[in-house]
Amino acid sequence: MDKIKVGIIGSRFAADFHCDAYSRNENVEIAAVAAPDNLEEISRKWNIADTYEDYREMLNRKDIDLVSACVPNFLHHEIVVAAANAGKHVVCEKPMATTVEHARDMIDVCKKNSTRLFYAEDWCFSPALNRVDKLIEEGGIGKILYVKAKEVHNGSHSPFAKNKESCGGGCFIHLGVHPVGYILYLLGKGKNPVVEVTGKMTGGGELNFVHKDNGGEDFGMGMMRFGNGEFAFVEGNYITVGGMDDRVEIYGTEGVLKVDITLGSPIDCYSRPGISYSIEKTDHNLGWTKPAVDEFYNLGYVQELEYFVNCVRNNEEPFYGVDGQAGLACLEIIKAFYESNEKGVTVRGSWL
Numbered sequence: 116m117d118k119i120k121v122g123i124i125g126s127r128f129a130a131d132f133h134c135d136a137y138s139r140n141e142n143v144e145i146a147a148v149a150a151p152d153n154l155e156e157i158s159r160k161w162n163i164a165d166t167y168e169d170y171r172e173m174l175n176r177k178d179i180d181l182v183s184a185c186v187p188n189f190l191h192h193e194i195v196v197a198a199a200n201a202g203k204h205v206v207c208e209k210p211m212a213t214t215v216e217h218a219r220d221m222i223d224v225c226k227k228n229s230t231r232l233f234y235a236e237d238w239c240f241s242p243a244l245n246r247v248d249k250l251i252e253e254g255g256i257g258k259i260l261y262v263k264a265k266e267v268h269n270g271s272h273s274p275f276a277k278n279k280e281s282c283g284g285g286c287f288i289h290l291g292v293h294p295v296g297y298i299l300y301l302l303g304k305g306k307n308p309v310v311e312v313t314g315k316m317t318g319g320g321e322l323n324f325v326h327k328d329n330g331g332e333d334f335g336m337g338m339m340r341f342g343n344g345e346f347a348f349v350e351g352n353y354i355t356v357g358g359m360d361d362r363v364e365i366y367g368t369e370g371v372l373k374v375d376i377t378l379g380s381p382i383d384c385y386s387r388p389g390i391s392y393s394i395e396k397t398d399h400n401l402g403w404t405k406p407a408v409d410e411f412y413n414l415g416y417v418q419e420l421e422y423f424v425n426c427v428r429n430n431e432e433p434f435y436g437v438d439g440q441a442g443l444a445c446l447e448i449i450k451a452f453y454e455s456n457e458k459g460v461t462v463r464g465s466w467l
């Protein structure tokens with residue numbers, strides 16, 4: 116079978132790890148990249164033959180099978196719709212969109228064009244969390260009662276994430292979408308709905324703890340209850356210094372699982388001059404650090420994009436958790452968290 120030809124839209128942080136993952140896959144050719152800036156740097160780094168300033172021109176190409184939308188959240192809808200209408204399968208970065216209505220439309224347009232929509236929740240492919248799946252499957256911790264999960268760091272590098280309109284909110288939609296998405300995959304499985312959410316957040320701008328220049332909140336936490344009775348607690352915040360901290364704790368009737376996805380490393384390094392890089396979102400890398408071995412692998416990006424490419428090759432739908440339905444459910448739940456925070460109440464519904 117011929118290689119799958121991929122077009123990347125976007126040229127910075129997410130585009131870089133998509134290129135890294137595709138480059139490790141012998142069944143993929145990164146055919147082109149489209150973005151309004153940084154084209155020379157990204158095309159040189161990943162040896163990409165064609166560049167486009169306007170992504171619509173790239174979508175006109177007949178030979179591209181799969182598109183990666185690595186653009187700010189507010190552009191996900193526009194780009195997924197354009198890609199599907201051009202007959203391309205599309206990987207959409209998280210969160211799926213900035214509104215529930217946009218996410219629904221994206222699912223409809225992809226369905227209408229018989230193109231696949233892959234929702235990039237990489238936690239579903241983290242090797243540590245995949246091992247956890249197996250331990251749960253074999254009955255190692257009994258029946259799950261409670262899950263606690265978070266993604267936290269010291270603030271986004273992206274100007275689009277600091278702006279409430281282009282992000283769709285603050286840290287809760289931008290980071291909290293990972294724990295929400297993972298817990299939906301783990302407990303919801305498309306059958307067990309979230310029925311109750313209660314959220315608490317800082318107020319954005321001057322009402323934030325630290326990031327007064329961010330329109331959206333810089334701290335968010337929330338409780339979810341599932342139809343089958345399980346509880347979950349999720350956090351997303353920009354007030355955590357010392358590197359990106361992604362953690363999951365799962366409490367069952369017969370045991371407990373605790374996972375450190377990002378900070379743990381088999382390497383202990385002490386450096387007097389400091390090293391160039393240890394892990395994502397550290398302020399400095401002097402003295403003792405724990406440099407990651409392969410962050411893109413540990414976070415699941417490599418395996419995620421390999422899986423999506425295989426879905427295209429084998430003409431298969433993605434599983435619940437990384438499909439449009441899960442991406443939509445995440446947004447419905449996050450919207451309910453925002454409503455809960457604003458009104459100071461618990462919001463009830465049924466989200467799958």
Ligand SMILES: NC(=O)c1ccc[n+]([C@@H]2O[C@H](COP(=O)([O-])OP(=O)(O)OC[C@H]3O[C@@H](n4cnc5c(N)ncnc54)[C@H](O)[C@@H]3O)[C@@H](O)[C@H]2O)c1
Nearest residue numbers: 125126127128129150151152185186187188208209210273
């Ligand atoms: N899965 C993850 O863990 C993860 C991590 C980081 C970012 N993301 C997601 O990836 C997306 C991009 O984030 P980022 O960190 O790369 O942001 P970024 O600010 O680093 O880059 C944004 C990119 O979008 C491009 N862009 C802006 N307007 C465009 C347009 N009209 N057409 C085409 N390209 C345009 C810019 O050129 C730039 O390359 C966001 O949705 C973010 O949530 C996901």
